[in-house]
Amino acid sequence: MSMNTAPPAMAAKERRWITSRPVRRFVRHRLAIAGLVMISAIALLCVVGPWMLPHGMLDIHIRDRFSPPGSETYLLGTDAMGRDLAARLFMAGRVSLMVGIAAMVLSTFLGAVIGLVAGYFGKVIGTVLMRFTDAVLCFPQIFLLLVLAAFLEPNALMITIIIALTSWMEIARIVSAEIRSLRERDFVTAARVSGASHTWIMFRELLPNTIGPIIVAATLTVARAILIEAYVSFLGYGIQPPLPSWGNMLNNAQQFLDTAPWLAIVPGVAITLAVTSFNFIGDGLRDALDARSDLQ
Amino acid sequence: MLRFLTYRLAHSLLLLFLVSVIGFMILHLAPGGPLSQFALSPGMSQAELEKIAERMGLNRPLPVQYLDWAARFVTADWGESFRDGRAVLDIIFGHLFATLLLILTSTILSVGLGTLVGVLGAMRRYSAYDYLATVGAMVALSIPTFWFGLVAIYVFSLRLGWLPSGNMYTIGDESFLDYAEHLIMPSVVLALVQVAIWSRYMRSSILDVVGQDFVRTARAKGLTRRRVLYVHILRNALIPMITLTGIQLPTLLSGALVTETVFTWPGIGRLFLDSLGYNDYPVVMGVLMFTAMFVLLGNLIADLLVAGVDPRVRLE
Numbered sequence: 254m255s256m257n258t259a260p261p262a263m264a265a266k267e268r269r270w271i272t273s274r275p276v277r278r279f280v281r282h283r284l285a286i287a288g289l290v291m292i293s294a295i296a297l298l299c300v301v302g303p304w305m306l307p308h309g310m311l312d313i314h315i316r317d318r319f320s321p322p323g324s325e326t327y328l329l330g331t332d333a334m335g336r337d338l339a340a341r342l343f344m345a346g347r348v349s350l351m352v353g354i355a356a357m358v359l360s361t362f363l364g365a366v367i368g369l370v371a372g373y374f375g376k377v378i379g380t381v382l383m384r385f386t387d388a389v390l391c392f393p394q395i396f397l398l399l400v401l402a403a404f405l406e407p408n409a410l411m412i413t414i415i416i417a418l419t420s421w422m423e424i425a426r427i428v429s430a431e432i433r434s435l436r437e438r439d440f441v442t443a444a445r446v447s448g449a450s451h452t453w454i455m456f457r458e459l460l461p462n463t464i465g466p467i468i469v470a471a472t473l474t475v476a477r478a479i480l481i482e483a484y485v486s487f488l489g490y491g492i493q494p495p496l497p498s499w500g501n502m503l504n505n506a507q508q509f510l511d512t513a514p515w516l517a518i519v520p521g522v523a524i525t526l527a528v529t530s531f532n533f534i535g536d537g538l539r540d541a542l543d544a545r546s547d548l549q
Numbered sequence: 550m551l552r553f554l555t556y557r558l559a560h561s562l563l564l565l566f567l568v569s570v571i572g573f574m575i576l577h578l579a580p581g582g583p584l585s586q587f588a589l590s591p592g593m594s595q596a597e598l599e600k601i602a603e604r605m606g607l608n609r610p611l612p613v614q615y616l617d618w619a620a621r622f623v624t625a626d627w628g629e630s631f632r633d634g635r636a637v638l639d640i641i642f643g644h645l646f647a648t649l650l651l652i653l654t655s656t657i658l659s660v661g662l663g664t665l666v667g668v669l670g671a672m673r674r675y676s677a678y679d680y681l682a683t684v685g686a687m688v689a690l691s692i693p694t695f696w697f698g699l700v701a702i703y704v705f706s707l708r709l710g711w712l713p714s715g716n717m718y719t720i721g722d723e724s725f726l727d728y729a730e731h732l733i734m735p736s737v738v739l740a741l742v743q744v745a746i747w748s749r750y751m752r753s754s755i756l757d758v759v760g761q762d763f764v765r766t767a768r769a770k771g772l773t774r775r776r777v778l779y780v781h782i783l784r785n786a787l788i789p790m791i792t793l794t795g796i797q798l799p800t801l802l803s804g805a806l807v808t809e810t811v812f813t814w815p816g817i818g819r820l821f822l823d824s825l826g827y828n829d830y831p832v833v834m835g836v837l838m839f840t841a842m843f844v845l846l847g848n849l850i851a852d853l854l855v856a857g858v859d860p861r862v863r864l865e
Contacts, residue, residue: 284684388567391841395803396821397575400837403825404578476691483693484807488822507699511707521696528691536687 278541285537292530295523299346306340322515330515332505338519345497346523352413352498353479353527359417360478361471364424365460371425372432373455383429390422398481402490412491416478424470431463465542472535476528483524499524553856561849568841569622573615576834622838628831632824637835641817647717648816652805654732655739656794662740663747664790668783670748671755682752686745694804698738698811705734715813735812739804743797750793754786761785788859795851798844 279285313334322330322338330338371382389397401415435441436459444458479499485491486500494501499520506517607614621627627637666686670679706714712734713719718727758764759782767781806818813819817836824832856862 284687384563384567388564388571390799391564391568391844392571392837393799393802393806393840393844395806396837396840399822399825400575400833401578403828403833404575480691480693484695487695488810490825503696503699510699510703514703517696517699517703521693521700524696525688525692528693529688532687532691 275541279537282537282540284533285541288530288533288537291526292534295346295527295530296350299343299350302343302346303340306337306343321513322519330513330519332513332516338516341497341502342499342519342523345499345502345520346527348409348492348496349479349482349499349524350527352409352416352482352492353475355413356416356420356478356482357471357475359413360421360474361424361467363417364421364470365428365463365467367421368425368428368430369432369455369460372429373436373451373459375433375436379429379433383426386422386425389419392419394419394481395484398485399488399490402485407490407493409492409496412482412485416481420474420477420481424467424474427466427470428463431466432459435459435462469535469539469542472531472538476531476535479524479528479531499527550856553862554853557849557852557856561845564845565842568845569619569838570615572834572838572841573618575837576618576830577611627835627838630824630832631829632827632832637831640820640832641835641839644815644817644820647814648802648805648809648818650717650728650732651735651739651808651814651816652801654736655743655805656801658736659740659743659747660790660794663744664751664787666744666748667751668755668778670752671759672778674756679752682748686749689741689745692741694738694742694807695811697741698735698808701734701738702811715811717815735808735814738811739801739808742804743801746797746800747790747793751786751790754789755782758782758786788855791851791855791858795848798847799840802840802843 313336314331332338332341367382367386371379371386373379398415398419401418402412405411405415441454441458444454449458482491482498483500483503486498487503489501489504492498492501494504502520503517506513506520509516609617625638627641629636630640666682670682673679702714705712713731714734715731717731719731764777764781767777772781802818805816806821808814809816809818810822817840821833821836823829824836
C-alpha cells in the first residue's frame with residue numbers, strides 16, 4: 254500500500270481554512286469572539302502600554318503615593334511607594350500572560366505525551382501511567398503546587414514548570430481516552446501493516462486526530478494557569494518582586510485595603526478579564542471542534 | 550455487587566500506595582530532605598549532619614527508607630512538628646473541624662443553588678435566562694477566589710461593617726450566632742466557583758436524562774410535568790452529581806485553602822501555609838498526605854453511593 258495516495262477526505266481540505274466548518278462555527282460563537290477581542294486588547298495594552306505612559310513601572314514618586322485612579326498623569330493611581338499602577342499593571346500583564354501561556358504549552362505537551370503513550374500501549378504501560386495520573390489527581394493542586402514552590406527556587410521559569418507539573422493530568426486523561434477509542438480503527442491497522450513505526454503511528458496518525466480536544470483543554474489550561482500563578486504569587490511563593498505579576502501586585506494590596514482599595518481592585522479585574530477571555534474562547538472552541546455538539 | 554466492591558477497594562488501595570510513593574518522593578525533594586530541620590540550625594557542621602543522617606537511617610537505600618516511613622505512616626505515627634514537637638496527626642485533627650465546617654456549609658449552599666440554577670437552565674434551554682446562567686457561570690469560574698474574598702471583605706466588613714473580616718469566632722463570645730456570622734462570607738466566597746460548576750453539570754445531566762425513553766414513557770402515561778421532573782428526571786440526573794462531588798473534592802480543598810488564607814480561618818489550609826512559612830516539613834507533608842487520602846476516601850464513598858443507588862453501575 255502506498256502512503257502517497259491521498260485519501261478521498263483530502264479533497265475537502267482544499268477548501269480555504271477560513272471557510273471551514275470549525276472556523277465558521279467559532280465565528281458564530283459570540284462569546285468566543287468577545288473573548289478573543291478582549292484578550293487581544295489586553296495583550297496589546299500590555300505590550301505597547303508601558304511605552305505610552307508618562308511613568309515607568311519602577312519610578313518612585315514618594316510625594317504622590319496612594320494617588321487614587323484618575324489623578325493627573327496617573328491613570329490608575331499609585332501604590333504605597335508612589336509607583337504608577339497602570340505601568341505596573343501592564344508590565345505585570347506581560348509576566349502573568351507569559352507564565353500562563355508557557356505553563357499551558359508545557360503541561361499540554363506533558364499531558365499529551367503521557368496520554369498518547371498510555372492510550373497507545375494500553376495493557377501494562379497504559380495502566381501504570383493512568384493509575385499514576387489518578388494518584389497525582391488525588392493531591393489538591395494548590396497544596397501540591399505550594400509544596401513544590403516552597404521547596405524550589407521561586408522565579409518565573411520555575412513557577413511555570415511547577416504549574417505545568419501540577420496541571421497535565423486532565424489532558425493526559427482526555428488524550429488517553431481518545432487514543433484508546435482510535436487505536437483499533439482501520440487507518441491505524443493500515444499504517445501498522447504498511448510498516449509504520451510506533452512513533453510514526455502515535456505522532457503522525459493518532460495525535461492529529463485528537464487535536465480538537467487538546468486545543469480546547471489547552472485553552473482552558475491557560476485560564477487556570479493564570480489564576481494559579483496569581484494565587485501563588487499573592488502568597489509570596491510565586492513571581493518575586495521587583496518583577497511584577499498580577500498576583501504579587503495583590504500581595505501587599507491587602508494591608509491597604511481600607512485606605513487604597515484600588516490597589517486590590519485593579520489587578521483583580523485584570524485577572525478576571527483575562528481568565529474570562531480564555532474561558533470564553535475555550536467554550537467557543539469546544540462548540541466548534543467537538544463533533545458531538547452537532548447533535549445538540 | 551461483591552465483585553464491584555472488591556474491585557473498587559483494590560483500586561483505592563493501589564492509589565493509596567501510589568499516593569504515598571509520590572508523597573515520599575516529594576519529601577526527599579525538600580531542600581536537605583528530611584534533614585533540613587537540622588541543616589537550618591546555626592553552627593551545624595557537615596560531620597554532625599552526617600551523624601544525624603546515620604541515626605535517622607537516611608543513608609539506607611530509598612526503598613528501605615520508604616518501607617520504614619510507610620510502616621510508621623500506617624500506624625498513625627506521622628512524626629512531630631518542628632515548631633512545637635506535637636504529633637502531626639494531633640495537629641491536623643485539631644484543625645479539621647474548621648475546614649469541615651467551611652466545606653460542608655459551602656457544599657450545601659452550592660449544591661442547593663447549583664441544582665436550582667442548572668434545572669431552570671435545562672428546563673428553559675436557550676432562553677435568555679439559560680444564556681445568562683451560562684455566561685454567569687463562566688465569569689464566576691474566572692474570578693480569583695482570593696481576590697473575590699478581598700473584595701467581599703472590603704465591601705461587607707470595611708465599608709458596610711455588616712460582617713466580621715476574619716477568624717472563626719470572636720474570643721469570649723463563641724455562641725452559635727457568632728460562628729454563623731463568621732461563616733457567612735468564607736462559605737459564600739468558596740461556594741461561588743462550586744455553584745458555577747454544579748449548575749453547568751446539573752444542566753447537562755438533566756438534558757442527558759430528558760432525552761431518554763423512560764421520560765417519554767412517563768410523559769405519555771399522562772403524568773404531570775412536575776411529577777415527571779421531580780420523580781423521573783431529577784432523581785436520575787442527580788446520580789452523576791454524587792460522582793461529581795467526589796471528583797470536585799480536590800478543587801474544593803484547594804478553594805478552602807485559598808479562602809482560609811484570606812479570612813484567617815483556622816483550618817487545614819491555614820495550618821498548611823503557616824507550616825510552609827516555618828519550614829515545618831513534617832506538618833506540611835502530613836497535611837499533603839492527609840488531603841490526598843481525604844480525596845481518595847471521598848471518591849471511594851461517592852462511587853459506593855452511586856453503586857448503591859444505581860444498579861446499572863454494579864453490573865459493569
